[in-house]
Amino acid sequence: xxxxxxxxxxxxxxxxxxxxxxxxxxxxxxxxxxxxxxxxxxxxxxxxxxxxxxxxxxxxxxxxxxxxxxxxxxxxxxxxxxxxxxxxxxxxxxxxxxxxxxxxxxxxxxxxxxxx
Amino acid sequence: xxxxxxxxxxxxxxxxxxxxxxxxxxxxxxxxxxxxxxxxxxxxxxxxxxxxxxxxxxxxxxxxxxxxxxxxxxxxxxxxxxxxxxxxxxxxxxxxxxxxxxxxxxxxxxxxx
Numbered sequence: 509x510x511x512x513x514x515x516x517x518x519x520x521x522x523x524x525x526x527x528x529x530x531x532x533x534x535x536x537x538x539x540x541x542x543x544x545x546x547x548x549x550x551x552x553x554x555x556x557x558x559x560x561x562x563x564x565x566x567x568x569x570x571x572x573x574x575x576x577x578x579x580x581x582x583x584x585x586x587x588x589x590x591x592x593x594x595x596x597x598x599x600x601x602x603x604x605x606x607x608x609x610x611x612x613x614x615x616x617x618x619x620x621x622x623x624x
Numbered sequence: 625x626x627x628x629x630x631x632x633x634x635x636x637x638x639x640x641x642x643x644x645x646x647x648x649x650x651x652x653x654x655x656x657x658x659x660x661x662x663x664x665x666x667x668x669x670x671x672x673x674x675x676x677x678x679x680x681x682x683x684x685x686x687x688x689x690x691x692x693x694x695x696x697x698x699x700x701x702x703x704x705x706x707x708x709x710x711x712x713x714x715x716x717x718x719x720x721x722x723x724x725x726x727x728x729x730x731x732x733x734x735x736x737x
Contacts, residue, residue, distance in 0.1 A: 542725070551628075551714045552667070554725025611657070611682060612716075612726060614667040 512596045517619040520586045528581040528618050530596030535576050540599045543570065543581050544612070545592040552595065552614070555581065586622045593617040626651045630715050630729035637705055637736055645700045645732050647715035653727075655718045656698040657682070658690065660711040661731075667714070673698055674720070705736040 513531040520526040532541065542557040556563055556570045558579075563570040569582040583590055595617040628649045637643055649656065657672040659682075669682030673692040687709055689701040698717075702709060715729040 544726075549731075551716070551728030551731050552726070553728065557723075557725065611669045611672065612667075616666060 512598060512615055514594070514596055514615065514618045516616065517621065519621045519623065520583075522587060522622055522624050523585050526583040526586045526590070526620065526622075528583075528594050528596075528620065529578065530580070531578045532596070532598055533577045535598060536600065538600055541570065541572060541576075541579050542597045542599055542612070543568070544595045544597065544614075545590075546595070546617070547589075547592045552612075555594070557599075586620075588622050588624075591620055591622045593619050626727065628715055628717050628727050628729040630713070630732050632732060633730065634733050635735070637734070639706055639736055640704050643702050643705060643734075645702075645713060645715075645734070647698045647700065647729060648696050649698075649715075649717040649727070650696065651717065651719075651727065652695065653717035654695070654720050656692065657716045657726075658688070658698070658700050659714045659716065660684065661714065662711050670700070670713075705734075707736045710734060710736050 540557050540559050543555040544552045545555050546552045556565055556568050558570045558572055571580045595614050597612050631646045654675045658670040659667045660670055661667045668684050670684055670688050671682050671690040673679045676692055676695050679690050679692050692698055713732045716726045718724050718726045
């Protein structure tokens with residue numbers, strides 16, 4: 509399985525943009541890049557996903573490198589409520605409809621601290 | 625509100641006493657799954673279900689059972705709990721397909737003494 513590498517922790521000031529990097533140098537051509545976050549004492553929460561093009565939604569933006577070997581989750585204005593562990597996960601849609609690939613494989617993620 | 629509901633949120637039990645953690649979703653999702661989260665080991669999948677009456681083992685199924693008799697419910701059963709099953713448990717559900725994210729429950733913190 510293709511793996512992802514993320515920094516263990518990052519810090520940001522409130523109301524500033526945050527760029528959370530993820531390296532996935534062994535990504536296959538069909539892997540989707542998914543991001544989840546886990547706030548303290550809560551279950552993981554879906555944030556965003558993409559394949560090749562940059563993606564935006566109400567929570568964040570996802571910037572995907574042209575060679576797809578890395579991606580960056582962008583929080584445009586971090587708030588204290590964005591303090592969480594952020595996970596970058598690869599999913600292969602060729603196997604999405606089988607149970608094995610439907611599994612989300614969580615790594616250690618990046619712990620984001622947001623300060624005033 | 626679309627959600628995955630787990631009960632109970634907290635449970636302390638004794639070794640060997642059978643217990644069930646319930647999970648219910650109101651989004652008509654086909655796929656449901658159970659994860660456990662342990663310090664230093666992250667989130668690991670226990671069991672999953674692709675649809676009603678279709679369940680299969682995940683990465684750490686030993687000591688657990690599941691059933692999927694209805695689409696909305698996916699209970700996790702510990703027939704004879706042991707202390708090494710002390711953990712934080714999460715249920716998740718999703719439509720099948722690469723364009724859907726998972727919705728997770730709020731978690732069940734289980735302590736087996």
